[in-house]
Amino acid sequence: GAGVSQSPRYKVAKRGQDVALRCDPISGHVSLFWYQQALGQGPEFLTYFQNEAQLDKSGLPSDRFFAERPEGSVSTLKIQRTQQEDSAVYLCASSVRDRKPAFGSGTRLTVV
Amino acid sequence: GENVEQHPSTLSVQEGDSAVIKCTYSDSASNYFPWYKQELGKRPQLIIDIRSNVGEKKDQRIAVTLNKTAKHFSLHITETQPEDSAVYFCAASGYGQNFVFGPGTRLSVLP
Numbered sequence: 001g002a003g004v005s006q007s008p009r010y011k012v013a014k015r016g017q018d019v020a021l022r023c024d025p026i027s028g029h030v031s032l033f034w035y036q037q038a039l040g041q042g043p044e045f046l047t048y049f050q051n052e053a054q055l056d057k058s059g060l061p062s063d064r065f066f067a068e069r070p071e072g073s074v075s076t077l078k079i080q081r082t083q084q085e086d087s088a089v090y091l092c093a094s095s096v097r098d099r100k101p102a103f104g105s106g107t108r109l110t111v112v
Numbered sequence: 113g114e115n116v117e118q119h120p121s122t123l124s125v126q127e128g129d130s131a132v133i134k135c136t137y138s139d140s141a142s143n144y145f146p147w148y149k150q151e152l153g154k155r156p157q158l159i160i161d162i163r164s165n166v167g168e169k170k171d172q173r174i175a176v177t178l179n180k181t182a183k184h185f186s187l188h189i190t191e192t193q194p195e196d197s198a199v200y201f202c203a204a205s206g207y208g209q210n211f212v213f214g215p216g217t218r219l220s221v222l223p
Binding site for chain 1: 116121144146148154155156157158161201205207208209210211212213214215216
């Protein structure tokens with residue numbers, strides 16, 4: 001595809017529900033990043049993959065958050081037992097080698 | 113870990129004037145500094161970037177300067193236009209590391 005694709009674009013979850021957010025990076029991009037962006041704030045780092053290896057997950061806020069990239073391409077961010085404070089836009093970005101990361105349009109998660 | 117600060121948080125300029133946004137970083141190992149523009153409800157778009165071996169880079173009306181000794185870098189927009197109105201984010205990264213973003217600057221260009 002032409003750019004980073006994320007789905008769904010919007011997700012409403014009831015508190016306690018599990019959600020899965022998908023990211024399709026640009027073909028050939030080795031690096032993949034997940035960020036959380038609250039309203040009016042900058043993107044906050046969650047986790048980083050190089051191919052299928054998760055090199056840094058220090059930004060994941062709790063053990064309810066889990067990310068994977070099993071084949072080094074598509075990535076899924078899973079949030080278990082969602083809580084209201086999880087409401088945010090989740091952005092995925094990919095890059096060739098840690099430079100010029102391109103962002104997807106994000107998934108807006110609302111927990112009610 | 114890396115910490116990026118950004119000032120000002122909001123900036124209003126008259127159309128045609130220049131705008132300057134400043135960022136500081138804490139980790140001397142950071143060597144790559146991109147700038148992103150984010151319009152309301154849209155994805156952040158890379159507008160310019162600079163590596164640590166360069167002091168300045170220009171692209172038409174946009175320029176970025178880097179002072180490695182002082183650990184700060186700035187975005188300069190000249191001849192501002194209404195379509196420059198957006199939130200701008202700076203970021204810093206070292207090799208093999210994640211990108212740490214500043215809190216953003218909301219730029220308003222007044223006609």
